[in-house]
Amino acid sequence: MNRRLVAGAVLGSASQLSSVGLLLTSAWLIVRAAEHPPVLYLMVAIVSVRFFGVGRAVFRYAERLLTHHVALSRMIDDRVHAYQNLERSAPTGLPRQRRGDIISRVVSDVTTSQDALLRIRLPWIYAITSCVVVTAVVAWISPVAALVIVGHALACFTIARLGIATAVRGDSIDASKARSTMSAESAVLASTSRDLVAYGAAAPFTRRLHEAIDRQARNQLRTGWLAGIGSALVLVSTGAATATIAFAAGGFAPVMAGVVLLAPVALLEPLLSVLEAERLRPAVQAARQRLAQLDDLQAPVIDPPAAVPLPISNELVLRGVVAGWDSSLTRPVSVKLTSGHIVGLSGVSGVGKSTLALTLVKLIPPRWGSLALGGIDYRDLDGHDVRARVGLCGQDDVLFDTTIRENLRVAAPDADDDAMQSVLTRVGLRPLLERMPAGLDTVIGNLGSSLSGGERQRLSMARLLLGQHKVLIFDEPTEHLDREAAAQMIADILSLRRGHAIVLISHSAEVLNACDEVVSVVSPFDPSPTTDHPGEPVLTAAAQRS
Numbered sequence: 441m442n443r444r445l446v447a448g449a450v451l452g453s454a455s456q457l458s459s460v461g462l463l464l465t466s467a468w469l470i471v472r473a474a475e476h477p478p479v480l481y482l483m484v485a486i487v488s489v490r491f492f493g494v495g496r497a498v499f500r501y502a503e504r505l506l507t508h509h510v511a512l513s514r515m516i517d518d519r520v521h522a523y524q525n526l527e528r529s530a531p532t533g534l535p536r537q538r539r540g541d542i543i544s545r546v547v548s549d550v551t552t553s554q555d556a557l558l559r560i561r562l563p564w565i566y567a568i569t570s571c572v573v574v575t576a577v578v579a580w581i582s583p584v585a586a587l588v589i590v591g592h593a594l595a596c597f598t599i600a601r602l603g604i605a606t607a608v609r610g611d612s613i614d615a616s617k618a619r620s621t622m623s624a625e626s627a628v629l630a631s632t633s634r635d636l637v638a639y640g641a642a643a644p645f646t647r648r649l650h651e652a653i654d655r656q657a658r659n660q661l662r663t664g665w666l667a668g669i670g671s672a673l674v675l676v677s678t679g680a681a682t683a684t685i686a687f688a689a690g691g692f693a694p695v696m697a698g699v700v701l702l703a704p705v706a707l708l709e710p711l712l713s714v715l716e717a718e719r720l721r722p723a724v725q726a727a728r729q730r731l732a733q734l735d736d737l738q739a740p741v742i743d744p745p746a747a748v749p750l751p752i753s754n755e756l757v758l759r760g761v762v763a764g765w766d767s768s769l770t771r772p773v774s775v776k777l778t779s780g781h782i783v784g785l786s787g788v789s790g791v792g793k794s795t796l797a798l799t800l801v802k803l804i805p806p807r808w809g810s811l812a813l814g815g816i817d818y819r820d821l822d823g824h825d826v827r828a829r830v831g832l833c834g835q836d837d838v839l840f841d842t843t844i845r846e847n848l849r850v851a852a853p854d855a856d857d858d859a860m861q862s863v864l865t866r867v868g869l870r871p872l873l874e875r876m877p878a879g880l881d882t883v884i885g886n887l888g889s890s891l892s893g894g895e896r897q898r899l900s901m902a903r904l905l906l907g908q909h910k911v912l913i914f915d916e917p918t919e920h921l922d923r924e925a926a927a928q929m930i931a932d933i934l935s936l937r938r939g940h941a942i943v944l945i946s947h948s949a950e951v952l953n954a955c956d957e958v959v960s961v962v963s964p965f966d967p968s969p970t971t972d973h974p975g976e977p978v979l980t981a982a983a984q985r986s
Contacts (some may be wrong), residue, residue, distance in 0.1 A: 445557075448506030449565055454496040455499035458565040459548035460706040462492035464577070467698030475695070507562060511554045520548045522734055527736035543623055545734065549616075549727035555749040556724045559671045560717040566709035567715040577615055578703050585700045593703055596674050596711045604670040604962060608663045612722035615659035615732070618967050624651040628790075631886070667719045674711050678704045722796035740804045751814025754779055754910040756800070756941060760809035763796040769797060771962045772809055777911060782934070784955035786944045793961050794834070800943070802826040820923040829907030835916035837886035837900040844873070845880040847899065848886075851907035863905045868932055892919045897929065905936070912936060913943040918951055930954050 469485040495932060522545065569595040579586035625648050629636070636642035681704040689700060743956060760772040770792040775783055798804050800811070802823045810819040816938045839846055848860050860880060864873055876882040888896040897917060904912060914933060917924035930951055936942060944951055952958050 441469055444506045445510045448503050448510065451499045451506065451561060452503035452562055452566050452676045454571040455496050455503055456570050456710055456966060458496035458499060459709060460570055460574060461707045461763070463702055464494060464574075464699045465489050465492060467702045471698040472695050474556045474915050480890060481622075490970055493857050501680045501734065504961060507558060511557050514552045515550055518553060518731065519546060522550060523547045525734040525737055529647045529734075543627060545620075546731050548619060548623070549730050551726040553731060555720055559720050560724060563710070563713040563717040567707075567714045569726075570707055570710040574703050574707055578700055581690045581692045581696045582685075582700055583704065585685045588684050588688070589703055589707070590700040592677050593707065593711070595677050597714065599670055599677075599710075600715045600718040603673075604666060604695075604715055605721050607666045608719055608946070609722040611659040611663045611666075613726045615656050615663070616726040618652045618656040618659065620730075621744070622649060622656065625649040625652060639966050651716075663719065667715070670719070671712060674708070674715055678708055678711075685758065702745060707886070709743045716951050717749055717881045741802055741823055743822045744820055748816055750818040750821065750825045753943060754829060755814055756830065756911050757812045758800075758809065759812075760798065761796070761807035761811060763806055764792045765795070769964055771964050773959060773961060774809075775942065775957075775959050777943065779910070779939060780937050781942055782937055782944060782955045783941045784958040785961055786947070786952055786958050787961035789947070791961050791963050794915055796961060797915050797945060798910075799836075799944070800913060801830050801832045816946040826905070828909040829909060830913065831899075831904045831907050832913045833900050833904045833917070835919050837903075838897075839884060839891075839896055839899060841883070841886040843878075843881045843883055844876075844899065847884065848880075848903055848906055851903045855906055857949065859906065866905060866932070866935075867902045869902060869927065894929065897921070901971035908938070910942045912941070913945070915945045917944065918946065918948055 448943060465485055465488045470483060472485065473482060517687075526542065526546075536904060561640060569590070573584050575589050575593075578589055625645055629642070629645050629649065632743070633642070682701055685700055685704070692700065744895050758773055758779040760768075760774055762772050763770050773796065777783055784868075785796065787793050795804065797807050802818055802821070806818075813821060813826060813962060818826065844864075845857075845860060848863070849855060852859070857880060861870075861873065864870055872891075873879055884890050884899075889898065891899065897919075901914070901917070912933075918929050921929060926948070927950070933942065933944065934954060944955055
């Protein structure tokens with residue numbers, strides 16, 4: 441990677457020097473040709489002009505291949521790192537982050553950060569290299585002209601670094617915030633537009649969106665004006681340097697006049713590129729700072745540095761587990777989950793049943809008590825290993841706006857079509873697949889909008905089964921389903937008992953009666969628990985019948 445970057449920088453410098461050489465050699469050739477020397481005296485210059493003309497394009501093309509390869513590789517690494525930060529911090533690390541803002545950081549900010557190499561660092565390297573080489577060549581002809589060029593270059597560098605970068609910093613940072621707000625408001629409007637229009641509540645969102653757009657436009661306009669002023673100052677400095685050389689320099693052969701006088705003009709392109717680099721620097725720094733904030737997100741669960749391998753046994757045991765947040769905790773829960781066993785979790789809304797489910801898949805830690813999988817404490821197991829064995833199908837699992845196949849591959853990237861069709865058959869989606877002309881390639885829309893509520897729930901269940909988990913947790917699997925569809929869903933879940941331990945979280949009496957036992961999840965502040973022994977298994981009708 442570093443060798444590619446060094447080679448790209450060398451080729452980029454060669455391309456920039458070829459542009460400089462093309463201009464200065466052409467200037468010498470024109471002046472010398474005016475003296476009507478023998479044509480052989482001009483052959484070296486003629487060949488040099490051709491070489492610099494062709495070399496400029498060839499070197500630039502090769503430089504772009506190498507440096508963009510490095511920049512794009514870094515961008516991929518940065519984006520993966522951003523995803524890892526989000527994955528590490530979920531579900532408790534993003535309480536104040538809006539969805540659109542997160543998208544802006546992962547997409548726009550990562551893309552902007554690659555400009556630090558391509559449009560900031562490399563232009564400075566090329567500009568400094570060009571200035572040094574041109575100054576050295578001119579110093580060989582006229583030391584006075586060389587001093588003028590040094591002063592001209594330093595003046596332009598100062599304008600860029602201290603003038604433009606400082607002037608646009610506030611606007612660039614504000615534009616970055618406006619873009620984040622615009623992304624967040626756009627995401628809200630895109631996902632809730634129907635409801636907002638139905639309730640007549642879209643106006644505040646559209647107003648904030650338009651305000652963010654106008655704010656970003658004003659910032660970009662001011663930044664453009666400042667960049668234009670900077671470019672004008674560089675042009676003025678170039679003209680002043682040329683005039684100063686014309687009046688103050690002397691003592692060199694007349695044939696060198698074109699070379700000396702056009703030297704400041706030859707540096708115009710690299711100096712303007714530095715100006716553009718400094719215009720972009722605040723925006724790139726703001727993007728990097730926003731990405732760095734993702735590094736500061738706290739991970740709710742910290743895995744051990746040397747995790748114990750997963751045990752063979754799938755027995756999951758909870759001993760006095762208290763789950764929840766600072767303001768909402770459950771009473772201690774104790775239960776044993778074994779293969780073929782179905783346990784229900786009951787309790788009033790908001791008591792912490794779903795939070796307990798997140799604790800079982802090691803997304804958040806227990807506040808008290810212990811969990812053990814196959815006799816090994818959760819604290820000694822890696823979270824990814826736990827989630828490979830214990831799977832959760834939430835009541836609002838996310839379905840992506842892509843095909844059925846790609847939604848299933850979230851659980852098993854290497855799964856083939858036969859495996860996918862098998863799990864779809866097991867969850868009762870075979871008729872849906874057969875009536876879809878595209879089959880597994882059917883696009884299901886945003887959040888599965890083209891599917892019914894039951895079909896979305898069954899697709900989430902199929903994804904869970906495809907992951908080959910041994911402990912299955914279903915959070916409100918019959919929510920929003922009619923009685924007949926709910927009964928069929930429960931029957932399908934019960935058919936999975938062979939080879940799996942199953943946890944059913946539900947308010948429905950029909951669902952809980954189908955369980956072998958029910959654990960009542962109760963708040964410690966509840967003065968009237970639903971059972972005499974909250975948090976302990978309760979015998980159900982299904983268990984009594986067995």
